[in-house]
Amino acid sequence: MRDDEIIGLVVGLVALVVVVTVYTGLIVLGVNIAKRKNRSPHWMWFAIHPLGLIITLIVMASLSPLKRCPNCAQTSPGQARLCGFCGYDYTTGSFMPQQQPVYMPPPRY
Ligand SMILES: [Zn+2]
Numbered sequence: 001m002r003d004d005e006i007i008g009l010v011v012g013l014v015a016l017v018v019v020v021t022v023y024t025g026l027i028v029l030g031v032n033i034a035k036r037k038n039r040s041p042h043w044m045w046f047a048i049h050p051l052g053l054i055i056t057l058i059v060m061a062s063l064s065p066l067k068r069c070p071n072c073a074q075t076s077p078g079q080a081r082l083c084g085f086c087g088y089d090y091t092t093g094s095f096m097p098q099q100q101p102v103y104m105p106p107p108r109y
Helices: 003-036 041-048 050-062
Strands: 066-068 075-077
Touching: 003 041, 003 050, 041 050
Parallel strands: none
Antiparallel strands: 066 075
């Protein structure tokens, strides 16, 4: 091999390593953003395609964060005051049980 071929090979390998490192770093960044916002990190599977990586990163960065209910582990919008699934009150931290139907005896005639 000539010297300029070896230099070209080394430069190409370094460029490949840099591209793979940046690509993986952007995927890790997207997963971290998703976890911070209580969104599913599995959305980053779209990043298999470079265009999917760009689109998913932009969407993930612009999505509003979700709250995770400490009582039932369901997610609600960030500005929610009550959990829509179990009635947990985010502001007071107390649990508001769902209203039970009141038993009404059938009327006697
Ligand atoms: Zn809940």
